[in-house]
Structures are given as structure tokens and as C-alpha cells.
Amino acid sequence: MPPVFSRSCSSISHTVGTAAVNDLGTSTRNSFLGSPPVVSTSVAFTDGDTAFTCAKVRPSGKDRGTWEIDNWSDTRPENGVTGTSIRQAGGWWDGRRDTVGYTVQHAAHWIYEGTGLKDGDVFGADPAFPLIGYEADGATFTRKRGLAVVTGDQGTPLSFFILGIAELGEGWVRASPHAAATMGVYTSDRGGIVFNGATTDWPCLVGRNVEVDRITRNVLDRLRLRAVPILGPLPIRHGRMLAVAGESALFHVDTAALPTGSDRRYAWRVTTGAANQELSGQPGAGGLTCRVLMPPEPMPVTVTVTVAEAGTPVGFGTLTFVPLSVEEDLKTDAVALLREMVMPGEPSNPLVHPTAEPVSRTWMLYSTGSVRLPWLEDRAARLAEVVRRLRALGRDRPGR
Numbered sequence: 001m002p003p004v005f006s007r008s009c010s011s012i013s014h015t016v017g018t019a020a021v022n023d024l025g026t027s028t029r030n031s032f033l034g035s036p037p038v039v040s041t042s043v044a045f046t047d048g049d050t051a052f053t054c055a056k057v058r059p060s061g062k063d064r065g066t067w068e069i070d071n072w073s074d075t076r077p078e079n080g081v082t083g084t085s086i087r088q089a090g091g092w093w094d095g096r097r098d099t100v101g102y103t104v105q106h107a108a109h110w111i112y113e114g115t116g117l118k119d120g121d122v123f124g125a126d127p128a129f130p131l132i133g134y135e136a137d138g139a140t141f142t143r144k145r146g147l148a149v150v151t152g153d154q155g156t157p158l159s160f161f162i163l164g165i166a167e168l169g170e171g172w173v174r175a176s177p178h179a180a181a182t183m184g185v186y187t188s189d190r191g192g193i194v195f196n197g198a199t200t201d202w203p204c205l206v207g208r209n210v211e212v213d214r215i216t217r218n219v220l221d222r223l224r225l226r227a228v229p230i231l232g233p234l235p236i237r238h239g240r241m242l243a244v245a246g247e248s249a250l251f252h253v254d255t256a257a258l259p260t261g262s263d264r265r266y267a268w269r270v271t272t273g274a275a276n277q278e279l280s281g282q283p284g285a286g287g288l289t290c291r292v293l294m295p296p297e298p299m300p301v302t303v304t305v306t307v308a309e310a311g312t313p314v315g316f317g318t319l320t321f322v323p324l325s326v327e328e329d330l331k332t333d334a335v336a337l338l339r340e341m342v343m344p345g346e347p348s349n350p351l352v353h354p355t356a357e358p359v360s361r362t363w364m365l366y367s368t369g370s371v372r373l374p375w376l377e378d379r380a381a382r383l384a385e386v387v388r389r390l391r392a393l394g395r396d397r398p399g400r
Helices: 013-020 210-223 326-342 358-365 373-392
Strands: 031-033 043-046 051-054 085-091 102-104 135-138 141-144 147-150 161-167 180-187 193-196 230-234 248-253 264-272 277-279 281-284 289-293 301-309 312-321
Touching: 085 180, 135 180, 147 161, 147 180, 180 312, 193 210, 193 312, 210 312, 230 301, 230 312, 248 301, 264 281, 264 289, 289 301, 326 373
Parallel strands: 031 193
Antiparallel strands: 043 051, 085 135, 102 161, 141 147, 161 180, 180 193, 230 248, 248 289, 264 277, 264 301, 281 289, 301 312
């Protein structure tokens, strides 16, 4: 499916993006949401499915009963599809609005290729044609090492990576004092890539702003190709795909959705940090895998692969994440080991239960046919080693 590129000129067209990518969470389709917001109401098809109307208004008398007014923002927010919502940003509907542009994060990402932008640069802040507005969408975020990262609130995928942020001032009608438009990209569980410009006037600046032009071209050039999921970072840690700064990680491209080919090539690229820094990768398994040494400190990393058949690109996959620090990795190990110790079997019947008398659970130390004590002893020894390493880092005090 070609990427969706919608212009929000009315409440009806606001719904185009959602209608087109409603199943992205389980899809391999790509989408360019160049101009949200996407309102939280359904589309009703009329006139023999030759037209559609936003169900934000009641049908006319002749169409009574065709649809009902609905609003699913409280039960199924659009954040789960688009990554953002106007409820986390805002709008400016009256008079000339304040000029706001996007501040760049992770300038090494492929959307910024050829723009010359660096982290901290601002683009789209032209008073004649401001990029942000008249309405803007955002994701709830927090700051971590100076980087704005999503919290997952309202269903925003945790893989949604904020690449540009524009905090809205007092003149805006905004959801909160820290409301912001958040341009970003995420990859669905099956590899579908979603880019979200998160501002209605993105198309207005195509042809007027060189950075918007180049970003648009970069996105369309890649999203026109079939999406191929990248699995990784591997190996799995406690059931999660996590990388650690300073350690190597393996990535695998899944090409099952592509037609069978006889002359297939894989071009891997790994970029990191604030500028166009590249990490060297070691391809393996005929190009299906790539092993990469993570940067020594936590910073954004983007892994991409372009699949070509007989020299023609046919597939593209992308993945952006921040590796854990050594300290974060140890803390994750500690929590995961504790979870395994108190919940070694069926989660609905854990070894430790907050409302049960400890003496009533002692029988669980001996499972049918085997003794659980050695298993617990092994986890306890591993936990003691993790605690020792954390103390060696000086991270055994409150607030650290």
C-alpha cells in the first residue's frame, strides 16, 4: 500500500489518516501522516460508498439511522495508530499565530539526510509560513538525558521516537502548560512504518521550505517500498529486545512478506547520535543479519536495511532506540530476577502472594517431580552478583 499523505482541511479529512491506517498495529503497511490532527470519530460511507462523512455530526433527515455520533478517544485513542493526538498538543484558530518550528532530535536519523540539520537546530520557524499549526498533535513525553522520549500514555507506541519537538506557548489553546507538537516515527509489530508530521500545515510548506521538502522526499522514497520488519536488538533479555551501551547486538531482517527472489542484496546502515555518525556493522547469514557494537554511552541509534532485487530496491526496514546504560541494564536484571523468584510458575498462583500467609505457600518450594530450591538458589546468586556490581558503581543509595 502506498503511504498515506493527507491534508487536514476540514473535520471530514481529519479522519482520512485514521481510516487508512486503522490496522497498522498488525500490518506491514507504511503511512506518511504529513498533516494530522486525526479526530477521534469514525468515517461513515454514503451514496453507494462514493462519499464519506465524519460521524462527528448527526446525519441529515433522509439519512437518519445511517450512523451514530461516536467518539472513541476515551476507549481507543488515535495515539495507538498515529502516535500522537491533539489532546497532548493544541491549536491556534484566531488571528496570526506565534511562529514555532521543530527543534531537531537525533539528526543522524534518515529523515534528516541531506538537510544539514544538527541536534538543537530549529526548522519551520518562518514567520511568513510557520510550520507548527494551525492545529498540532503531540505525545506525552518526559526528558531523559536531555532527550524527549514518549511515556506510552494514551496508547502511544513506546517505539514512537520523537525526532522534532515544538513546545507551545501561552497564546495557544493547549492541553497542558507543557503541551508540544511531536514529529516522529515508529514501526509496528509487523514492520509497518508510520511517520507523523504532527501539524496541519506540513503540506503548506512543501515547496516553500527546503528542510520540509527534503524530509518529505526522504520519507516518501523509503515508505514507497514494502515494509520489512527488523527483529532486534538480540539476544532477548528477560523477554525483551534490549541493547546495552558498549555491547554488541544482533539484528535480523524478516523478508517473508517479499516475493521470492534469486538476486537479492541487503544494505544495512546504522547511524547514531546528534550528527551523521555511522556505526560499522558486520553482516551475516547472507546479509539477513547484522551485528553492531553499540556506542559507549546511551544515545539514539537507528538501524535500517534496504532490500534490493536485481539492483532495484523492493523493501525497507527501520528501527530507532536508545541502548540502556550499564546501570539501567543491571537494575533491569535485578527487577527481572526478583520477578522470576516470586513468580516461578503460573502467574495466577505465584510463590509470593501479598494477601497469603507465608506458611501457606511453603509447599510451592517443592513442585511435582522436582525441587524448586536449587532453581531459586541460582537466581539468588545471580541477584547477589547484580547487587555487587551496582554497589561497585556507587548506585546503592536512594535517589541514584
